Amino acid sequence: MTQSTESSAATIWLSRGALDKLTAELEYLKGPRRQEIVGAISAARDEGDLKENGGYHAAREEQGKLEGEIAKLEQVLTKADSTVPADDGVVAPGKVVTYKFDGDDDDEAETFLLASIEMKPYAGDLDVFSPQAPVGAALTGAKVGDTVEFEGPTGRTIKVQVLKAVPFED
Known part of the structure; x- marks a missing residue:
């Protein structure tokens, strides 16, 4: 199912390739795999x-x-x-985001994909941060060049600057 990114905070962004693979996996699980177990x-x-049939209990488990x-x-699903996000330099789900911590040089920048954790197997070497994670939530809506603050896990305020935000490509 495809819906607008703005329609719900519960929306899970997946690339088209990931969506297709997860749909195929679901079809396999509901069809051939379910029949094997039955x-x-x-x-x-x-x-x-x-009562004493280990094979039966294992199959039921x-x-x-x-x-x-x-x-x-x-x-x-x-x-x-x-939906492929617009290439507008605004951080949003489906974007590969490059940022640096306040005071760091550009060569110390870090890059991640802003998406649901379900994208991890399809994101290559990229880290995947959820839009609900502290850094993901803080950066969502920020534009290239913006500096944003968020509270880190230790309670310390962290400042990061957005260097790049481009759509993820399968």
């Missing part, structure tokens, strides 16, 4: 006494894990937005 449960059930994975993926 077959294993059925075969174990045919062995007799279920596997089924529970699978259903949890399916529910999580369905939730992510329901909230997914794969």
